[in-house]
Structure formats: C-alpha cells, structure tokens
Amino acid sequence: MKDIFKVAIDGPSGAGKSTIAKAVAKNLGIDYVDTGAMYRAVGYKASSRGVSPEDREAVKHLMEDTDIDFADGDIILDGEIINDKIRTPEISKAASLYSAIPEVREKLVEIQRKMGMRKSVIMDGRDIGTNVFRDAEYKIFLTASAKERAERRFEELTAKGQKVDFDEVLRDIEKRDHDDMTRALNPLRKAEDAVEIDTTGLSIDEVIERVLKEIK
Known part of the structure; x- marks a missing residue:
C-alpha cells in the first residue's frame, strides 16, 4: 500500500x-471524511455570522475564507473543533439549505481533494x-x-x-x-x-x- x-x-x-x-x-x-458534517460546518458558520443562503455574494466570500479538516474523529472548522456544535436540528436544516448552493459544493469538493492529496x-x-x-x-x-x-x-x-x-x-x-x-x-x-x-x-x-x- x-x-x-x-x-x-x-x-x-x-x-x-x-x-x-x-x-x-x-x-x-x-481519517474518515464525513461529507455531511462538512455541510453542517458550513451551515453552522453561516448561521453564526448571519449569512443568508439567498445572499450568494456573501456566501461566496464566506466560503473563500473557510477551512475544514478531520483528525482523530474530530471535525475542525477554521482551527476550532466543532463536534457538538453542529449536531442540532437547526444546523441540520441550515446544512440542507447551503448544500444546494453550487459555490458551497464546489468549495467543499476542493477541500476534500486537497485533503486526499496530503493524507490518507x-x-x-x-x-x-x-x-x-x-x-x-x-x-x-x-x-x-x-x-x-x-x-x-x-x-x-x-x-x-x-x-x-x-x-x-x-x-x-x-x-x-x-x-x-x-x-x-x-x-x-x-x-x-x-x-x-x-x-x-x-x-x-x-x-x-x-x-x-x-x-x-
């Protein structure tokens, strides 16, 4: 291998x-890459900053400054472990809304590919x-x-x-x-x-x- x-x-x-x-x-x-948790992380960040899914320009800027990683079972958003913060019904609903936005999907796929280049x-x-x-x-x-x-x-x-x-x-x-x-x-x-x-x-x-x- x-x-x-x-x-x-x-x-x-x-x-x-x-x-x-x-x-x-x-x-x-x-590391297991939980793609669902990645969308939850975006929903959490956007909600925390008051960024509406309808405001595509704001969402685009938000994603440009977003980094998500996994390590030892933890999900890390911009350097912060957010495991418990993204497992709420509100964040689940937000994740569904933001996952439908092309810019969000494109950014997360980019992050996923970069992860696959630097570690297994x-x-x-x-x-x-x-x-x-x-x-x-x-x-x-x-x-x-x-x-x-x-x-x-x-x-x-x-x-x-x-x-x-x-x-x-x-x-x-x-x-x-x-x-x-x-x-x-x-x-x-x-x-x-x-x-x-x-x-x-x-x-x-x-x-x-x-x-x-x-x-x-």
Whole structure:
C-alpha cells in the first residue's frame, strides 16, 4: 500500500456506506471524511455570522475564507473543533439549505481533494469515485436490495421510537434511488474501476472484512 492513499465508497441510500467507512478508517488508522458534517460546518458558520443562503455574494466570500479538516474523529472548522456544535436540528436544516448552493459544493469538493492529496482518507457518498476522487487507489461500490435497505432503515427508525410504515419506507428508498441515478449533476453510478460488493444478507463485520480484503 502507498504511504498516502484514498478510499472511495459509493452506493445507494441504506447500503451501510458510513458505518463501513468509519470502521474501515479505524482499522487502517486513517481519517474518515464525513461529507455531511462538512455541510453542517458550513451551515453552522453561516448561521453564526448571519449569512443568508439567498445572499450568494456573501456566501461566496464566506466560503473563500473557510477551512475544514478531520483528525482523530474530530471535525475542525477554521482551527476550532466543532463536534457538538453542529449536531442540532437547526444546523441540520441550515446544512440542507447551503448544500444546494453550487459555490458551497464546489468549495467543499476542493477541500476534500486537497485533503486526499496530503493524507490518507476514506470518504463515502454518491459520486466519490466518479467525481470527487476519480484517482482514488481503492474504489468500492456498496449496494443491497431495496427491500433489505428498507428493512434496515425501518428497524433503525423503529429503534428510535418512531412509528413508520414499512411500505412507505420502501417507496422512499426506491424514490431516492431513482432521484440519485437520474439527477443531471454527478448521478449515482458505479465507477468503471470500482469493486462492487452486494451487502444483501451480510453482517456489518462481514462487509468490513470484504472491504478490507479488497484494500489490503
């Protein structure tokens, strides 16, 4: 293995990408890049400074002076560890608003690529291997049947005490699949050089073992 390498994990919603990526990062002793947390960090910073998502010029200036990094499980915004500050419903809502702004997405992809140039990282998403890290040394495409992914999501929500209908969860999964695969900008698809792993019927430990085997 190279001294510095990138691992890209892509796949549809509910395939277990984040869970697997975090475990693999820990096993390999590298940083897991939580892209969702990056958007939360932007939402936190913009909200703190009173920058409205409608004020594109202000957002652009904000992003020009923004630095985000990960180290030992911490997310660092402009030199400050902000782990607890970005896990609120308000910041989650703000992250959703700012993530739709092209300038924000472009800046964060730039930061992600720079991270991958100076240290080993693992990142999961919908277009990591096909867009963000096209040159990743290791590309994994995790998938599972829509029914199994819906069952996982149903169990997760039920465990949190939420009353949900399985058929509704399944329809939501299928809609997200369609939306992700048909969107105009960087749609979900398996990179030509990615290894596909179908996690249907596999335990988390079995999937981790399969991914580590491909990398090592």
